[in-house]
Amino acid sequence: MMTERLVSHLRYAALAIPNFQEERDFFVKHWGLTEVESAEGLAYLAAEGSPEPYILRLRQDDKRIDLVGLATKDRKDLHALADKLRAEGVQFVHDPQDLQGPGGGYGFRVFDGDGRVLEFSTDYELRESRKIREREPIPVKLSHVVFNTADLATTAQWYIDHLDFAISDSLVRPDGTDLMHFMRCNENHHSIAVASGPHHSLHHLSFEMRGIEEWMRGSGKILRAGTRMIWGPGRHNAGDNTFAYFLDPAGNTIEYTTELAVLDEDTWHPSRMDISELSTQDQWGTAQEMSELVARESFNDIDKGLFVAPPV
Numbered sequence: 001m002m003t004e005r006l007v008s009h010l011r012y013a014a015l016a017i018p019n020f021q022e023e024r025d026f027f028v029k030h031w032g033l034t035e036v037e038s039a040e041g042l043a044y045l046a047a048e049g050s051p052e053p054y055i056l057r058l059r060q061d062d063k064r065i066d067l068v069g070l071a072t073k074d075r076k077d078l079h080a081l082a083d084k085l086r087a088e089g090v091q092f093v094h095d096p097q098d099l100q101g102p103g104g105g106y107g108f109r110v111f112d113g114d115g116r117v118l119e120f121s122t123d124y125e126l127r128e129s130r131k132i133r134e135r136e137p138i139p140v141k142l143s144h145v146v147f148n149t150a151d152l153a154t155t156a157q158w159y160i161d162h163l164d165f166a167i168s169d170s171l172v173r174p175d176g177t178d179l180m181h182f183m184r185c186n187e188n189h190h191s192i193a194v195a196s197g198p199h200h201s202l203h204h205l206s207f208e209m210r211g212i213e214e215w216m217r218g219s220g221k222i223l224r225a226g227t228r229m230i231w232g233p234g235r236h237n238a239g240d241n242t243f244a245y246f247l248d249p250a251g252n253t254i255e256y257t258t259e260l261a262v263l264d265e266d267t268w269h270p271s272r273m274d275i276s277e278l279s280t281q282d283q284w285g286t287a288q289e290m291s292e293l294v295a296r297e298s299f300n301d302i303d304k305g306l307f308v309a310p311p312v
Ligand SMILES: [Fe+2]
Pocket: 144, 146, 204, 206, 255, 257
């Protein structure tokens, strides 16, 4: 029997950053996204390979995660989810209503247990996407969003209890304590992951490339743009996806990935993978060994947006 969930998939991430223009230029000129709409201090960026009207929204402000956008398959599920979350005491930003921005649609916003703002939407207009060409080094779509949390167990449990996310795999320290949970809302190995960190913040945003060739070319293109690769290139064990992590101009970690595992949810059993085993972090052995120093690069600044709804 298929797992029944009200959340169907990840749509987009919205970030606020102080250096708006620099960040926008980076994502359009170098990272390979397409600007579809903009206003003063606000830009909506799409991936050419994705029918989502946009996958990244940038807004000029103090650094924070503005929103993470998730979809339901229709209005019935959207209302069922809103009713469920309200009954569970989840704090709402606004009730279901018509949405502004590219694609429009209908949706509502809530705070997750730590105060990040989530938007659930449906009935939005899809963008005309195209197949990314062979060797074309631009993202197909947004793959996943990863949060740092000061309380890993509580954050992960919130997504399990309220949104029916499931843990696909976990990374554990040699002493057996949890370090990271990879969480799915569909057959993709993870759409959200939560990592144990010093505070609540964005760990990274990951963008899927067409294949290995395009992922390598994309990574080289970003290196040539003068951006440091903080970890990679390699292939994770959890999710079996390739990774190359960079810092964007605002200091957020961003990843090019490809070949993320697609699971048979009915037969999948989560693993707990010890990070002291080299193959857990990188099956290939091409990335430098994960260390405290590398890990710290993605702790990021404390999220200034917790329990504060963004103005748009
Ligand atoms: Fe990732």
